[in-house]
Amino acid sequence: MKNIVREERLKKELTQVQLADLVGVSRQTIFSIEINKYIPSVVLALKLSKALGKKVEDIFRLEASDKG
Amino acid sequence: MKFLIPHRYKKPGAIMIPLGFTLWMLMQLGYIKKILVYFFGEPELNYVSTVYNIVNAVAAVIGFFSFLAGIFFITFSKERVEDEMVQRTRLDSFQFAAYIQLIAVIIGFLFILIMGEKGESRLMFFLAFFIILFWISFIARFNYILHVKYR
Numbered sequence: 001m002k003n004i005v006r007e008e009r010l011k012k013e014l015t016q017v018q019l020a021d022l023v024g025v026s027r028q029t030i031f032s033i034e035i036n037k038y039i040p041s042v043v044l045a046l047k048l049s050k051a052l053g054k055k056v057e058d059i060f061r062l063e064a065s066d067k068g
Numbered sequence: 069m070k071f072l073i074p075h076r077y078k079k080p081g082a083i084m085i086p087l088g089f090t091l092w093m094l095m096q097l098g099y100i101k102k103i104l105v106y107f108f109g110e111p112e113l114n115y116v117s118t119v120y121n122i123v124n125a126v127a128a129v130i131g132f133f134s135f136l137a138g139i140f141f142i143t144f145s146k147e148r149v150e151d152e153m154v155q156r157t158r159l160d161s162f163q164f165a166a167y168i169q170l171i172a173v174i175i176g177f178l179f180i181l182i183m184g185e186k187g188e189s190r191l192m193f194f195l196a197f198f199i200i201l202f203w204i205s206f207i208a209r210f211n212y213i214l215h216v217k218y219r
Contacts, residue, residue, distance in 0.1 A: 025149065026153070029151050
C-alpha cells in the first residue's frame with residue numbers, strides 16, 4: 001500500500017509532531033506510515049484523512065501486490 | 069493496553085537491570101565473600117562465617133530480584149505515547165523473543181546431548197539463560213524498532 005501522507009502534510013505546513021498530536025499517535029508512527037513501513041488501521045487512516053482534509057482513498061492507495 | 073504500568077517505571081528498570089545483574093554475578097562468582105574477607109578478615113568463628121553466608125545470600129536475593137524487577141519494569145511499562153504501532157511492535161517483539169528462545173533451547177539441549185556429563189553440569193545455567201534470553205530479546209527488539217529504526 002502506498003500513501004501520500006507526507007506530501008499532504010507538507011502542503012498543510014505541518015510537522016510530523018503536529019500531525020501526530022492531531023491524530024493522537026506518536027511521531028514515530030507518522031514517520032513509519034510516511035515511509036510505507038507501517039500500514040495504519042482503518043480508524044487511524046480515517047483520522048489522518050480528516051486531519052489532512054482529504055478522502056481516505058485519495059491518501060492511501062492499493063498497489064498491484066496488495067490486490068488479492 | 070490494560071496491563072501496563074506507568075511510563076515512569078522505565079528509568080528505574082533501566083538502572084535495576086545492570087545493577088541487579090552485577091550484584092547477582094558477583095555473588096555467583098564468589099566476590100561478595102572475597103570483599104567481606106578483604107574488609108573484615110577471614111571468618112575465624114562459626115557465627116562470623118554464618119554472617120558472611122547470610123550476607124552472600126541476601127546479596128544474591130537482592131541482586132537477582134532487582135534484575136527481574138528491572139526486566140518487569142522495562143517490559144511492561146507504557147511508552148510515552150501508547151498508540152497502535154507501539155502495541156503491534158510489542159506483539160511482534162514477543163513473537164520474535166519466542167522464536168529466539170526456542171532456537172536457543174534447541175541449540176542448548178543439543179549441546180548438552182553432545183557434551184554428555186560435562187553438558188549436564190551446565191544445565192542449570194542454560195535453563196536460567198533461556199528464561200532471561202526471552203525477556204532480553206523482547207526488550208532489545210522492541211526498543212530497537214521504536215527508538216532506533218523509526219526514530
